[in-house]
Amino acid sequence: KVEKPFVFVIFGATGDLTKRKLIPAIYALAIDNLLPDNFYILAIGRRDYTSEIFQNLMEEAVKDYSQRDFEKEVWNGIKGRITYIKFDFSAPEGYLLLKKHLDIFSEKGIHNHLFFLAVAPNLFEPIIIELKKNNLLSEGNGWKRVMIEKPFGENLEKASELNNILTDALPEERIYRIDHYLGKEMIQNILTLRFSNSIFEPLWNRFHIDHVQISIPETVGIGSRGSYYDRTGVLKDMVQNHMFQLLAIIAMEPPVKLDAEHIRFEKIRVMRALRPFPDNLSDSEIVLGQYTEGIVDGKAVPGYLQEEKVDPNSRTPTFAALKLWIDNYRWQGVPFYLLTGKRLNRKNAEIAIQFKESPGVKLYSDYACAKPNILVFRIQPYEGFYFQLNAKKPGNYYEMMQANMDYCQTAEYGNNSPEAYERLIMEAIRGNNSLFTSWDELNVSWRYIEDLEMKLSRNSVPVYPYPAGSVGPEAAVKLMENDGRAWWNMD
Numbered sequence: 001k002v003e004k005p006f007v008f009v010i011f012g013a014t015g016d017l018t019k020r021k022l023i024p025a026i027y028a029l030a031i032d033n034l035l036p037d038n039f040y041i042l043a044i045g046r047r048d049y050t051s052e053i054f055q056n057l058m059e060e061a062v063k064d065y066s067q068r069d070f071e072k073e074v075w076n077g078i079k080g081r082i083t084y085i086k087f088d089f090s091a092p093e094g095y096l097l098l099k100k101h102l103d104i105f106s107e108k109g110i111h112n113h114l115f116f117l118a119v120a121p122n123l124f125e126p127i128i129i130e131l132k133k134n135n136l137l138s139e140g141n142g143w144k145r146v147m148i149e150k151p152f153g154e155n156l157e158k159a160s161e162l163n164n165i166l167t168d169a170l171p172e173e174r175i176y177r178i179d180h181y182l183g184k185e186m187i188q189n190i191l192t193l194r195f196s197n198s199i200f201e202p203l204w205n206r207f208h209i210d211h212v213q214i215s216i217p218e219t220v221g222i223g224s225r226g227s228y229y230d231r232t233g234v235l236k237d238m239v240q241n242h243m244f245q246l247l248a249i250i251a252m253e254p255p256v257k258l259d260a261e262h263i264r265f266e267k268i269r270v271m272r273a274l275r276p277f278p279d280n281l282s283d284s285e286i287v288l289g290q291y292t293e294g295i296v297d298g299k300a301v302p303g304y305l306q307e308e309k310v311d312p313n314s315r316t317p318t319f320a321a322l323k324l325w326i327d328n329y330r331w332q333g334v335p336f337y338l339l340t341g342k343r344l345n346r347k348n349a350e351i352a353i354q355f356k357e358s359p360g361v362k363l364y365s366d367y368a369c370a371k372p373n374i375l376v377f378r379i380q381p382y383e384g385f386y387f388q389l390n391a392k393k394p395g396n397y398y399e400m401m402q403a404n405m406d407y408c409q410t411a412e413y414g415n416n417s418p419e420a421y422e423r424l425i426m427e428a429i430r431g432n433n434s435l436f437t438s439w440d441e442l443n444v445s446w447r448y449i450e451d452l453e454m455k456l457s458r459n460s461v462p463v464y465p466y467p468a469g470s471v472g473p474e475a476a477v478k479l480m481e482n483d484g485r486a487w488w489n490m491d
Ligand code: BG6
Pocket: 150, 180, 218, 220, 237, 238, 349
């Protein structure tokens, strides 16, 4: 439980993120009794609401979007702490109003402020500049921290500009750049599984691991985000951030300590060791795709080019399968395959570590049913892990079968693990930024993706159409087959 009082200031309070994630997260933290007795929410938006209207809207949001049961008493405890302030984020006058509100809290001895920027990226800069101008980011009595939603820039240049403005206003350790994948339960469990069990680490290298697969297939399309997505595409929307974070956590060396400084240090070393793609790209390194109309979960859905605010001639990819190499001592020669895409036949995020074939398998070749050992981290929708082993089938004949150890955390604990935003807000209040992305990580990952995008355009790499509801482009299946491997759990 956090003891010190604080004010949670939300910029973009009338947007989707606030109602779907932020307020339900605060509610869940209150249910778990993790918040101090004295915390307040200042919700800033451009709509003409009163605090009362806003509070009622948020009550509906909690009922609709929280995974927890609605407890009137807990909600009432939060409701009365929310003040809505209306102003235009790019107009300086609003910040004077905000300052007035914060001064009133200061008079009551509440000096800690967590600013959450849940706004369109073009507003990050004016907000930070105004907060700084009004001296709202300097730490006198209490802490002042900024949480900032993705996307952090649209490209390296924009990300660097934004970063300069941020670091000019406050130091790196008070900037909490969100990658919500880092808030997911099983991502943290990867570190626990790797470093608290002595059986895995000795095998976690090129001598024993054949390859690694990281996949985040999704059934959703791009929804109403056409104008953002069409400029961005899958490589920047999913690979540069979420997938690179997962890759770094799987591949990193054990950190000296489990704190932000040491974990980030090790993750950056992995990202720096990523081998740049060759100048001449082919289907054996990267396959891009774009969904066409099809059927997902029994419903007919439009193709990407028919989505709102998408250029009808767009070549923006909504699917990518990539083969990456990490040029360091531990991983030399071990391919890391990444797959992600919209409107696929399945939604699950998983990391599969496939171990090398046992030399002893040859002893059993007549029975031809030995399978490689695979350790799978299930990130969502089910949380847990799975380990595939070979065993003898009971009976008089010698046959093999797979004895699989399947730990389903969701079945054991129900759907109760904290949602990503719950954990991220809590850690920001605690001042732990190990679950957030540092500038160095972003800088390296942006450089890598921009280099790849440049090579893609030079090579005019095809963007294969794939029907919505399918496994993705056939070329992605081939990418694996040609290496004598197969995607895990594709159907
Ligand atoms: C977001 C992307 O960062 O992550 C979306 O912008 C994507 O395009 C989403 O759908 C996936 O997150 P999750 O938690 O649903 O796997």
